[in-house]
Amino acid sequence: MSSTITDTSTEDRILEAARNVFLRKGMMGTRMQEVADEAGINKALLHYYFRNKQQLFEEVFCVCGQHGMQGVWEELTQERPLFDNIRAFVAAFHVAIEREPLFPHFLLNELQRDPKHLLKLVDLGRGARERFFQQVMAAQQRGEIIPIDPRQLMVNIMAWCQFPHVASPIIKHVGGMDQKAFKEFIQERSTLVAELIIRSIRA
Amino acid sequence: MSSTITDTSTEDRILEAARNVFLRKGMMGTRMQEVADEAGINKALLHYYFRNKQQLFEEVFCVCGQHGMQGVWEELTQERPLFDNIRAFVAAFHVAIEREPLFPHFLLNELQRDPKHLLKLVDLGRGARERFFQQVMAAQQRGEIIPIDPRQLMVNIMAWCQFPHVASPIIKHVGGMDQKAFKEFIQERSTLVAELIIRSIRA
């Protein structure tokens, strides 16, 4: 049966292992053997649970949800002043990335390789973004912020939140940071980013 | 001889083809066959000119320089007010990326995969960055800008310049842009970014 303790345990071990390896190596870089090893099982058993690599990939990243990124978007659309929404969003974003630091690089990479499969993940934030755009335009009309394409603002926020993780090897290298120093560097950003974003658009 | 017209032409065709394929697919994603095809030659001839894939890769990206990125760094260190240096740097950066839009994503990706080979490319800007850091700290002491870790400022600038290209599939998708609209979106940034960066740090 598919409800035995061992079953679910095995299937879960596979999903967990696959998620880790996929995040580290990307779809193209992962070897089914490595997933099997990390799950402590045979490679054939992998194909017994998931027909092939593509299906395993989609099961992990499309079916199983996007690992806590959706709560983050909602921070953008609370009934709060624009600046407070930005602060909350940036903070929540940093917490989410701290839980899954490899995710930004992974997602950007896979989307460049094959957009059609993972773009649905991106769409989950669409509603929140649209409401955020409206709030930005409203603040603009009230003269609270400078005139700016809301999409540019959105890209600016995302860039400052995600880029440091995507470029972490460069940053560590040129800044002479070890892992600990880098974490502090990122930690400092979680408040800095919001304040500088606000400074950049405040009228 | 290695100075015949045909020779150099063949070797150049290979280097050009390799550069294109590597930029599109990354080191791991490129197939030697595809490079050979794009160069219009046999796969064996590829190995006749370049012993193996790794050597071809390093020849293209380490030996042959970094394709115009070094002139950009110098814009950071001219004898100009800080804000003018930032404006010039951002503008030059956008021009450089426009010539080679795939380069940011490629570099970030390869560095995450195997830092040791390409980090020397990053080091070419070290001198310029250090002088820039000094100028930032000087402006800080004169009270022209707010207190900020110059490294954070540097990351902020790089993030806004590079991230849109790394995340181009997402941006096109959520913004409903085709290639032309995206180019306009980027074009708008080439002046917007510098002004917003300056707003974010101006005292």
Add this chain to the structure above:
DNA sequence: GTCAGGTTTAACCAATTGGTTAATCTTGCA
């Protein structure tokens, strides 16, 4: 012409890898 050198190619090789098969091992149950 022809011969020697570098150039180009077709055919081949070995290793990797996604995926399959058939046999073996558990386990719950009649």
Add this chain to the structure above:
DNA sequence: TGCAAGATTAACCAATTGGTTAAACCTGAC
């Protein structure tokens, strides 16, 4: 106990791919 069905494995297969080899093909010098 013994059987049936799912779980697990070792061995295997076919396709891809980086790399090699030996032969063929210029082309310029004598």
